[in-house]
Amino acid sequence: MPTASEPKDAQQIIATLESRGLRAENLSPVGVRPSLDAYVAQLWERRHFIWMDARHRVVTQNSRNRLGNIWLLLRPLMDAAFYFLIFGVILKTTREGIDNFAAYLIIGVLMFRATSTAITSAPSSLHNSRAMIRAFSFPRAAIPISAVLRQGMQMLWAVGAMLVMIMVLGEHELPNIMWPMILPVLALQWMMNLGLSFIFARLGFQIPDVSQLMSFVSRVLMYGSGVIFPIERFLTHPVAASVIQVNPVYQMLRAYRGILQHGTMPPPDAWLILGAWSLGLLVGGFVYFWRGEASYGGGQ
Amino acid sequence: MAEASDPDRTEAFTPIEEHPWVSPEDSPVTVVAHNVRMRYKVQRTDRKPRKGLAGKLTRKQMVSVAALRGVSFAVRSGEFVGLIGRNGSGKSTLLRTLAGLEPPSSGTVLTSAKPVLLGVSAALIPDLTGAENVKLGALAMGLTPAQADAAFEEVVELSALGDAIDLPMRTYSSGMAGRLKFAISLAADPAILMIDEALATGDATFAERSKKAMDQMLAKAGTVFLVNHAAQTIENMCSRAIWMERGQVVQDGDAVEVARKYRWFAHNLAMGEEAKAAGLLRDAILEGETQRREARLFEPASAAETDEPHGRRREAPELEPDPFTQVFNARTPSPKRTFLKTVLPDDPD
Numbered sequence: 029m030p031t032a033s034e035p036k037d038a039q040q041i042i043a044t045l046e047s048r049g050l051r052a053e054n055l056s057p058v059g060v061r062p063s064l065d066a067y068v069a070q071l072w073e074r075r076h077f078i079w080m081d082a083r084h085r086v087v088t089q090n091s092r093n094r095l096g097n098i099w100l101l102l103r104p105l106m107d108a109a110f111y112f113l114i115f116g117v118i119l120k121t122t123r124e125g126i127d128n129f130a131a132y133l134i135i136g137v138l139m140f141r142a143t144s145t146a147i148t149s150a151p152s153s154l155h156n157s158r159a160m161i162r163a164f165s166f167p168r169a170a171i172p173i174s175a176v177l178r179q180g181m182q183m184l185w186a187v188g189a190m191l192v193m194i195m196v197l198g199e200h201e202l203p204n205i206m207w208p209m210i211l212p213v214l215a216l217q218w219m220m221n222l223g224l225s226f227i228f229a230r231l232g233f234q235i236p237d238v239s240q241l242m243s244f245v246s247r248v249l250m251y252g253s254g255v256i257f258p259i260e261r262f263l264t265h266p267v268a269a270s271v272i273q274v275n276p277v278y279q280m281l282r283a284y285r286g287i288l289q290h291g292t293m294p295p296p297d298a299w300l301i302l303g304a305w306s307l308g309l310l311v312g313g314f315v316y317f318w319r320g321e322a323s324y325g326g327g328q
Numbered sequence: 329m330a331e332a333s334d335p336d337r338t339e340a341f342t343p344i345e346e347h348p349w350v351s352p353e354d355s356p357v358t359v360v361a362h363n364v365r366m367r368y369k370v371q372r373t374d375r376k377p378r379k380g381l382a383g384k385l386t387r388k389q390m391v392s393v394a395a396l397r398g399v400s401f402a403v404r405s406g407e408f409v410g411l412i413g414r415n416g417s418g419k420s421t422l423l424r425t426l427a428g429l430e431p432p433s434s435g436t437v438l439t440s441a442k443p444v445l446l447g448v449s450a451a452l453i454p455d456l457t458g459a460e461n462v463k464l465g466a467l468a469m470g471l472t473p474a475q476a477d478a479a480f481e482e483v484v485e486l487s488a489l490g491d492a493i494d495l496p497m498r499t500y501s502s503g504m505a506g507r508l509k510f511a512i513s514l515a516a517d518p519a520i521l522m523i524d525e526a527l528a529t530g531d532a533t534f535a536e537r538s539k540k541a542m543d544q545m546l547a548k549a550g551t552v553f554l555v556n557h558a559a560q561t562i563e564n565m566c567s568r569a570i571w572m573e574r575g576q577v578v579q580d581g582d583a584v585e586v587a588r589k590y591r592w593f594a595h596n597l598a599m600g601e602e603a604k605a606a607g608l609l610r611d612a613i614l615e616g617e618t619q620r621r622e623a624r625l626f627e628p629a630s631a632a633e634t635d636e637p638h639g640r641r642r643e644a645p646e647l648e649p650d651p652f653t654q655v656f657n658a659r660t661p662s663p664k665r666t667f668l669k670t671v672l673p674d675d676p677d
Contacts, residue, residue, distance in 0.1 A: 038438055041362050044625045045402060051356035052402075055438035059428030077467035081451070084464065088455035162429050163450035164469060165442060325430040 059165075061321040070167045078170050082177035100182060104189035108134045112197045128289060130198030135284050136255040138190045139217070142183040143277060144246045146176060146221035151232020151239035153225070154324055161325050168324045169317055172225040180218050187214070194288065204291035213283045213294070216306040220276060223309025226317040233324060253277035276305035350567060356440065358520055358551045359403040359426060362625055364435035366396040366421050366575070395421040396432065397575040400623045403553075403568075405440070405519075406546055410562030410583055411555045412590050413572035414597075419555045422572065423522050426553065444469065444518035446510060454498035458489055458508055461497050465512035479515040486541060487511035488534060507534050514541055521545065522553040539565060559594065563587040571616075573609065579616035580623065 038057050045052035062070065071078075090099050116130040150172060154161065157171045187210075194201040232238040252259060253275055263269050272278055279302045283294040372391045378384060396418050403409055411419045424430040426437055427445040451468035452461040462483050466476035484493050487508045489500075497505060513521065521542075542552055542565075556562055562569050562583055569586035571578040579586045589612055597605040 038436065041360060041436060041438060041625055045357060045360065050402060050404075051354075052360070053356065054440040055357065055360060056440075058426070058437045058439045058443065059431055073470060073472075074467075076473050077451075077464070077470075080464055080467055081453075084453055084456055084460070088453055091455050159450040162424060164445055165428055166468065166470065322431055325424075325428075 078174050082174045086178050086181045100185040104186040108193040128199040131194040131201050134193050138186050140255045142179050146225050147246050148242045150225040150228035153229050154233040172229045176222045176225050206287050206291040209287045216302050219306040219310045223313035226313030230317050230320045276302050355405040357402050358405045358440045360438040362436045364399045364432045367433045368393050408552045408566045410566035410569045412559050417572040418575040441519035443520040446513045446523045458493040466515050469516040483511045483515045520551045524555045559587040559591040578612050
């Protein structure tokens with residue numbers, strides 16, 4: 029019997045088994061992190077599951093309500109109407125230099141919501157899927173991806189509600205030829221949400237307290253991105269102003285408003301900032317999440 | 329031996345003659361566990377409220393609980409392995425570790441294929457119909473949509489749900505849901521299947537069907553692990569049994585032989601004959617010693633290199649939550665030294 033100090037090497041174990049006359053040629057370690065390209069390949073193999081899971085969860089979440097999936101449209105409609113009532117009718121807010129504040133507000137609130145949901149729900153997503161993680165093996169990145177897909181499907185309804193409300197309420201924004209340009213901005217937003225979900229899912233798994241912090245982070249982001257009032261008017265300090273300029277959420281909302289309210293194409297630097305953040309967060313977040321892959325089943 | 333000399337043994341158990349699976353003589357190794365250990369850190373709260381600030385601060389402390397204390401074995405294809413042992417002996421933890429779902433604190437698990445744990449229910453959505461869940465569960469296990477469609481009829485047939493397959497799954501009885509779960513798990517045609525207490529929910533007809541399905545799988549050179557409290561089930565179905573106690577292997581061998589010893593031990597324990605049960609356990613451990621030594625792949629290097637209790641510094645004190653070890657405390661003058669250390673050493677490896 030060979031003596032070795034704490035042998036962990038699979039090759040050593042196979043060699044020892046074979047020296048005892050057992051056939052052990054096809055063995056490989058279980059529960060270890062695959063290489064990055066193998067991981068992407070595994071995820072791609074599970075795409076049908078991720079898609080079907082996300083779709084059915086969106087459809088069935090309202091199945092016990094009387095109005096069923098009408099709520100998917102009704103909720104953003106009610107939100108938009110509420111903000112219009114408070115700021116457009118009761119407070120009669122007219123910001124200097126902002127025409128149609130009602131539309132400004134509705135676009136800001138409804139489009140920011142998906143990013144805010146992604147940030148606040150990601151830290152607990154692995155914990156909430158614990159039953160699934162401990163029951164069968166699949167690339168764990170499927171969990172944040174499925175969550176962002178669900179949020180994306182709900183967001184499509186919110187976009188519809190938003191378009192209707194800015195036409196109906198306030199100063200009636202009418203469709204213009206640039207409106208389809210919100211689709212690439214939407215795609216970049218989803219990439220960003222997915223990247224953020226990857227990062228905060230792993231962080232929240234390692235340190236559960238992160239989830240307590242996220243509603244605060246989301247609020248800071250809300251005020252720092254001009255969701256309900258134009259932050260750039262109040263920050264005159266050059267450093268603060270340039271910090272705001274590189275904030276991807278600020279650039280994203282400005283792009284939506286420019287397209288929908290004024291029919292203007294976002295400037296190249298806006299595309300550059302938003303695109304760089306989205307791609308960077310997505311790739312960096314994915315790699316960061318993958319590095320923790322073997323650990324997500326552990327803990328008690 | 330203790331059980332041979334006992335006259336009421338045959339009355340307590342009349343062995344039911346069924347046909348357990350007979351494993352092939354020579355086949356490749358499919359699952360190897362090498363010195364697998366699992367240790368959890370858990371927060372323990374003292375039940376009695378304490379007085380003073382110091383007492384309040386020390387009321388909660390982190391303790392360390394060992395679930396697996398060095399498990400080693402090799403399983404070949406075509407073997408049907410039953411895991412038996414009392415609650416909390418580490419059976420389910422071992423199964424999750426073997427399936428690669430939970431990383432062990434130390435040790436290595438090697439397999440020849442990706443093991444499938446019968447736990448697909450976690451992916452199912454209660455508001456969907458059984459048929460939709462068959463599709464979802466099959467995709468969750470990594471089948472392509474075409475494979476899922478091809479397996480559909482077979483799954484419905486095995487689950488024996490009939491027209492109930494088109495009703496929402498939340499309307500199913502626990503037995504029906506259990507049958508569907510089992511049928512979906514077999515749809516992936518796994519080479520290594522691990523079952524944790526799942527078959528208890530089905531009725532007699534289903535038990536027959538599931539046995540047939542598993543025998544088919546074994547005949548195709550698969551490997552099945554089955555955790556069950558009822559040693560009778562293990563005895564009837566499996567070819568090999570592993571008796572676990574306190575996170576260690578007591579005996580590993582022929583299913584009928586090991587399961588009967590375990591049943592006799594459990595029977596005495598249930599009857600309140602704790603001293604006798606302890607003696608039976610001790611005999612079984614001594615008897616299994618040679619086998620355990622053989623299962624170890626490498627000689628332990630030195631006492632200093634084992635990770636507990638005197639080697640590495642431990643951050644949390646050890647907690648022994650098993651009430652059965654208290655039995656030894658009451659009967660033997662120094663149980664830690666006479667029983668646990670010599671017969672059931674903390675670290676065999």
